[in-house]
Amino acid sequence: MSASVPTTRLQATADAFLTRFAGIKASLPGDKSLRERAAATVRSKGLPGPREEAWRYTQLRPLTDVTFETPLHADVDAQALLGRLPEIAAPHLVFVDGRFRADLSTASSMVRTGAPSFGSGARPDFDPMVALNTMLAEDGVAISVPHDVDGGTIVLASLATGQNGRAIAFHPRHSVNLADGAKLTLIEIGLGDGVYFHNPVVTVSVAHGASLTHLRLQTESEQAFVLSTVYADVASDGTYDSFQLATGGRLARAEIHATLSGPNAIAHLNAAQLLAGSQHADFTTIVSHDAPNCASRQTVKTVLTGKSRGVFQGKIEVARAAQKTDGYQMNQALLLSPDAEMDSKPQLEIYADDVKCSHGATVGELDAEQLFYLRSRGVPEAEARAMLVRAFLDEALEAITHEAGRAAMETAIAHWWDRQA
Amino acid sequence: MLEIKGLEASIGDKQILRGIDLVVPSGEVHAVMGPNGAGKSTLGYVLSGRAGYEATAGLATFNGADLLDIEPEERAALGLFLAFQYPVELPGVGNANFLRTALNALRRARGEAEMDAPGFLKLARAEMKRLSMPDDMLKRNVNVGFSGGEKKRNEVLQMAILRPKLAILDETDSGLDIDALRIVADGVNALRGPDFSALVITHYQRLLEYIVPDRVHVLVSGRIIRSGGPELALELEANGYAGMVADAA
């Protein structure tokens, strides 16, 4: 078997990151022992390989083809990229090439900047991408919404300039904390040009009765590697409502761990992936029902053209104590070209008996009969297809109640569709 | 004869029935009417032994046998039958199989010989014809995919086949159109006789036009506040529950 070859290459890439860590660790902010622990994980486990079950459908081998250089941060001009941000009237926190840019951002009393914010919940000893992030995180924000305060909307944007052809890697680390009864809509936007590796980790803590709407618009460079991880903990009566739209990245993975730790907590992990060319995107969720009477909902839609490859892995875990759990998960994929591929692994792991859990998955092409019906009514084929694809996506999109956020998603979908035509 | 004395019952910590006294002699049909939340369905559940509906005081006997301390199937063997307001779906369980198993369980409990499949089918088909139910109803899974009316008719079919001595009809009229209502009522009326009694629980007087009761009881807040002849139902229809509650207070 040739499996040993990529493993070695992955090891070489992991070693390169370890070397970078050795070079900068003296100047890295924060808890040194946490960094060393993360480095130990990277050293012992390296980057996840093809034999790791959680990564069976997403292989990091293409990452090993790239040598990541030290980023240049002085005088980086991001004006052109700023112009590509959707218009959302809300305070913006802007990162360029992984560094916070106060000059492009809005100050807010709820936001602390200047250093990575590690939060709690993410597991550097367990999760290889979190380990890599924890070892190398150089910047980030901490957003805290106090007790019973409606924090409104905050935009967290990551712009990657491509550094005139220098491939760089950045590992921002953010935390979001909502105190009891607090509210916030966080809109994360990632976009950029050229080759780079964006490896953000966000830890989310939603306290009793609090509610976070987390919208994520991933329209990064189609040459980029984007591996993001979210760890969200939701306390009693809290809500974590997330939606991710991914159209970017050469190799992308969004991994969300949501733990419903108090009774009556709710998690929505909805997503849409639109892929073309030879893009690969993976949406992986792990919802842990640890307390009784919690509900989780996931609607994940994937549209694939060209030689793209979509992956969905969704796991609902129901602990013994989590009676009256209501878990639902639906994953649907549309294959619009003969060379597209979809891999779906919806998983249930259940240890409580009084639960209602179900999942469904479908993979197929556009319904020929619907298409014919539209065409027989005079709608041209291309338009009919667009109409059906939009209808397909709407089921996931309709859960977004934030108007500007939803408009941004819809614009991104329209742009993507125009690019395919 | 059903005899209920001072019956109190709770769901969890919440007391629902606050001392019911009621006698339904053999051969009689009694109606229990009352507003939503009065405890009508609870009365049916307590009598038929549903878990979670606990009798906390009082007595209920049927033909002298104490009902409250025995299992639901033992009550069924005594001749009790609850027609459910919301009949339960049993996926994968064929209607015929279910009915025959139930019938033979009852026959066994009563020391009667079990009925073989051909005999049962003959009986079931005859009853279904009377209830205007299509034959394929027997092949379908118990209540799965049944319309509201079909479910209620299925309850009446079960009653016709199991031949209870005491039928408790829990809002059997709800969700029925006039034709279905008539069929259901015919099914009940066909069972009427000296050895059959029924407790018809209903919110509206409509059903009682078709199943004419010997007595009508008005249940409000867990107590029977008035009893009378069939004319009581008409009075309720005309004046509503509110007036009667005020009168009783």
Add this chain to the structure above:
Amino acid sequence: MTAVAETLDAVQSATEGGYKWGFSTEIEMDMAPKGLNEDIIRLISSRKEEPQWLLDWRLKAYAAWLKMEEPHWAMIHHPPIDYQDLHYYAAPKKKAGPKSLDEVDPELLKMYEKLGIPLKERAILAGVELPEGEAPQVAIDAVFDSVSVATTFKATLAKAGVIFCPISEAVRDHPELVRQYIGSVIPAGDNYFAALNSAVFTDGSFVFIPKGVRCPMELSTYFRINARNTGQFERTLIIVEDGGSVSYLEGCTAPQRDENQLHAAVVELVAMNDASIKYSTVQNWYPGDAEGRGGIYNFVTKRGICKGANSKISWTQVETGSAITWKYPSCILQGDGSVGEFYSVAVTTNHQQADTGTKMIHIGRNTRSTIVSKGISAGKSNNTYRGKVSVLKGAENARNFTQCDSLLIGDQCGAHTVPYIESRNPTAKLEHEATTSKISDDQLFYCRSRGLSQEDAVGMIVNGFCRDVLKELPMEFAVEAQKLLAVSLEGSVG
């Protein structure tokens, strides 16, 4: 007492009531020493008077096995298996063929009686020839421990051109067929347990249905595990040529034992153009006691290939036994228009662990597969469905429908669903649905208010839950399967 708590009690009394069919028979054994090495493999091969090519094939499998590791991806846990602490060969001492039941070893007959095998079948099992014209409709190739003690209906089947015999006999009488097909579906080095089986298999059945022949009767085998510490390594090979069809039944019960017993069978099916194979299993091996001690470890590799166009392979299984079940009967849908089916009921109670499911590999055009899996977990057991549906690039218009339902009884058990859905062809359509539920209090009360006992109500609801699978079983097995479900879950029914 709440209805659910009563259900738990019913289940408990059923499972603690002991294994109804736990017994063993005392029959003299001819046994190889414990342990596994090349010499043991040579011994097995020479006892079976095998040709050199088969010995070489075994040794190659053994060499591959030595380099492999036991798989750990399944949701099962067990103490390490000492492969050197097992006997790899045991055979009942040979006797002359009996002329009537009177001549049959009474121990053997007693065993059949306990199994509830009808009198006529007992005679068949024991190798007594029945007079012409009395032929029952079931042909049984009984595997008693490792060597077949009886093969019947040869004449009837031979007339139709069907070969149905122990695989060792097939090696002797039809070496070209065995050589052509053995390992052709499951290569010797396919996985750890298949490699082990390939090295040491001692017996099993061989079925060959020639062109255009519909096998005139259901074929069935009763597998028995009987000797202390004897691993069973059955190997079954079924080949159906163009237009032929066969229905094969496999049923198992096993004697109660304290030691864990390893079973690693391999079943290979080959269906040519328009051929159809229906393979049904009722598995009720000793599951261990209420504390989880003892019980069979069942690591089985079953795979069929729909080689020809419009061929069909259908697996139906009812699994109630074994301490550990690791089993994924699969279909490779190579021929255009071929059909694969998997219908499964898996019941686990006490400390049982089942990790079972299927693989449907769609290669040909217009291939279709259906998966219906019903898992029932009670006690402290864990029940996992693991299945893969893979549509390869050329599988135009492939269709899959998967339904996996889990039923939990009690809050100390686990039910898990691990599907892998892979599509490489846009014209393919795959649908997967999974649900988890419990027997609702409402359902129980409804049944009981109609006069059914708690046990009957549970039995009825569980059988209803499994109906879509049970109806796929041949009549002979459907009754036994329902009985098994009842015994496993309801209390010993009286």
